[in-house]
Amino acid sequence: MKTSDTSTAPPVFELKGSVLTVMVLHVRETNPELLYPQLEKKIGPARSFFANAPLVIDLKMVAEDEQSALDLQYLAGFLRGLGLVPVGVRGHVAAIADRALATGLGLLAAAPKTEKSVASPEEAPPQAVAEKQPAEEHTADAQPPEPPQPARAATMVIAHPVRSGQQVVAPEGDLVILSSVNAGAEVIAAGNIHIYGALRGRAMAGVHGDVSARVFSLQCNPELVAVAGEYVVNDLLDRAVLNQSVIVTHGTGGLRFEVLGDFRPHG
Amino acid sequence: MSKVVVVTSGKGGVGKTTTSAAFAAALAVRGYKTVVIDFDVGLRNLDLVMGCERRVVYDLLNVIHGEGALNQALIKDKRVGNLYILPASQTRDKDALSNEGVGKVIEALRQSFEYIVCDSPAGIEKGAMSAMYFADEALVVTNPEISSVRDSDRIIGMLASKTQRAEQDSDPVNVHLVVTRYDPVRVERGDMLSADDVCEILAIPFLGVVPESKLVLAASNSGIPVTLAEDNDASEAYFDMVDRFLGEDVPYRFMDVQKKGFFSRFFGS
Numbered sequence: 001m002k003t004s005d006t007s008t009a010p011p012v013f014e015l016k017g018s019v020l021t022v023m024v025l026h027v028r029e030t031n032p033e034l035l036y037p038q039l040e041k042k043i044g045p046a047r048s049f050f051a052n053a054p055l056v057i058d059l060k061m062v063a064e065d066e067q068s069a070l071d072l073q074y075l076a077g078f079l080r081g082l083g084l085v086p087v088g089v090r091g092h093v094a095a096i097a098d099r100a101l102a103t104g105l106g107l108l109a110a111a112p113k114t115e116k117s118v119a120s121p122e123e124a125p126p127q128a129v130a131e132k133q134p135a136e137e138h139t140a141d142a143q144p145p146e147p148p149q150p151a152r153a154a155t156m157v158i159a160h161p162v163r164s165g166q167q168v169v170a171p172e173g174d175l176v177i178l179s180s181v182n183a184g185a186e187v188i189a190a191g192n193i194h195i196y197g198a199l200r201g202r203a204m205a206g207v208h209g210d211v212s213a214r215v216f217s218l219q220c221n222p223e224l225v226a227v228a229g230e231y232v233v234n235d236l237l238d239r240a241v242l243n244q245s246v247i248v249t250h251g252t253g254g255l256r257f258e259v260l261g262d263f264r265p266h267g
Numbered sequence: 268m269s270k271v272v273v274v275t276s277g278k279g280g281v282g283k284t285t286t287s288a289a290f291a292a293a294l295a296v297r298g299y300k301t302v303v304i305d306f307d308v309g310l311r312n313l314d315l316v317m318g319c320e321r322r323v324v325y326d327l328l329n330v331i332h333g334e335g336a337l338n339q340a341l342i343k344d345k346r347v348g349n350l351y352i353l354p355a356s357q358t359r360d361k362d363a364l365s366n367e368g369v370g371k372v373i374e375a376l377r378q379s380f381e382y383i384v385c386d387s388p389a390g391i392e393k394g395a396m397s398a399m400y401f402a403d404e405a406l407v408v409t410n411p412e413i414s415s416v417r418d419s420d421r422i423i424g425m426l427a428s429k430t431q432r433a434e435q436d437s438d439p440v441n442v443h444l445v446v447t448r449y450d451p452v453r454v455e456r457g458d459m460l461s462a463d464d465v466c467e468i469l470a471i472p473f474l475g476v477v478p479e480s481k482l483v484l485a486a487s488n489s490g491i492p493v494t495l496a497e498d499n500d501a502s503e504a505y506f507d508m509v510d511r512f513l514g515e516d517v518p519y520r521f522m523d524v525q526k527k528g529f530f531s532r533f534f535g536s
Binding site: 160161163164165166179180182183184185198200 | 425468
């Protein structure tokens with residue numbers, strides 16, 4: 001960063017410090033066989049999103065000897081190949097400062113503690129790099145989602161109707177359906193199930209026994225609804241909750257239905 | 268640029284073949300070179316509805332197995348110049364259909380036709396799967412009753428996961444809803460689902476309703492696609508749908524109970 005203003009003659013430029021938001025690549029592992037394919041896989045598909053973005057390489061998490069072994073020139077070249085513009089390194093050991101400068105990278109002070117991760121606000125990817133989680137999982141026929149991240153189980157979001165014969169399973173976290181669950185369909189989650197539409201099929205929340213799980217639905221007319229093993233079939237539903245907006249919880253002696261109101265999709 | 272349109276429903280007897288014939292004939296009348304293929308191997312009907320059953324020499328499976336050339340199997344409609352029929356085999360079963368074989372036939376048809384309408388058999392087995400596999404567009408034919416709606420729902424799910432477009436991760440198949448055998452009087456009485464109900468459950472773009480009409484059966488029995496038969500409501504409804512399908516903005520008709528006019532109240536009709 002530029003900090004001083006030394007000009008005394010009529011100024012033809014200004015030199016000022018400025019606080020910028022810049023993307024930081026936190027390298028955890030320098031093994032080229034892991035690093036480069038993962039970079040390619042994560043950034044390659046979003047190349048246009050990242051195009052020409054300045055990037056700082058942070059090596060704080062890399063051990064000293066690994067840093068010395070890292071081919072900075074190759075890494076910088078590889079990132080340029082992905083459309084990024086590496087501008088500097090930080091968290092580096094003194095021994096590689098010269099090599100960084102020779103590669104055309106500036107030297108920055110180590111990061112303050114409070115920094116937020118740019119592209120993945122909630123999940124720490126296992127090996128490397130800024131990562132964008134896909135916002136939506138298309139799991140038409142019961143494909144399990146990607147393995148859960150250590151910090152907290154990801155919420156699975158489905159943006160299309162779940163249709164007769166389809167099954168959507170969120171084996172670790174919550175499941176959010178931005179549409180209806182039709183008769184003959186099945187939605188299953190370890191956590192809560194939110195349905196922003198009609199529930200006409202089956203919904204099973206808390207399948208691993210989480211009694212605090214809930215089922216939310218704008219229009220409740222399920223074939224079967226279950227929380228942590230307690231279930232009710234449509235026939236045994238209180239008629240008062242039918243087609244209402246409802247929260248289903250696991251209570252003592254069975255499921256508890258709380259009517260929130262009446263929802264009409266078409267006015 | 269040619270388009271493959273599958274006409275499908277899951278449930279049998281809802282009007283897939285009638286719709287295939289009417290839709291293909293209407294596309295041809297609108298000036299598009301169109302072929303309609305019968306995928307109901309073993310239970311072929313399309314040739315009857317199109318009135319060309321006495322001119323079948325080779326069929327779809329003959330072409331797939333190289334026993335006849337494609338242009339030998341294509342039957343030219345006698346009424347509309349740019350309409351052709353590719354009949355199914357009656358003596359084989361649906362296991363004889365392979366995606367590779369069907370793919371080759373479709374690819375060859377794409378060279379010379381603008382619309383390739385595939386009349387799917389009922390069910391969710393091999394015949395229905397191979398009819399929908401290469402689809403760019405789909406007409407989901409539904410009757411206004413719950414079992415048909417549920418089967419359609421199942422088929423829409425499969426169109427989103429079991430087609431070539433789904434497997435290759437390209438743009439999804441454009442799905443359109445066609446509600447057939449619609450009777451506004453019975454809807455008003457409450458013994459038939461309304462078009463709104465069906466649309467709400469299936470949540471796909473709505474192409475229109477075909478009113479219940481005695482003429483549909485009469486036309487089928489005499490081997491005339493309903494859109495080529497004399498003026499009638501069902502024919503107009505199909506033409507409206509074809510125009511909507513082609514991107515025109517046509518107001519929906521035949522969805523409300525017709526108020527009886529002054530004269531018909533006296534003379535009945």
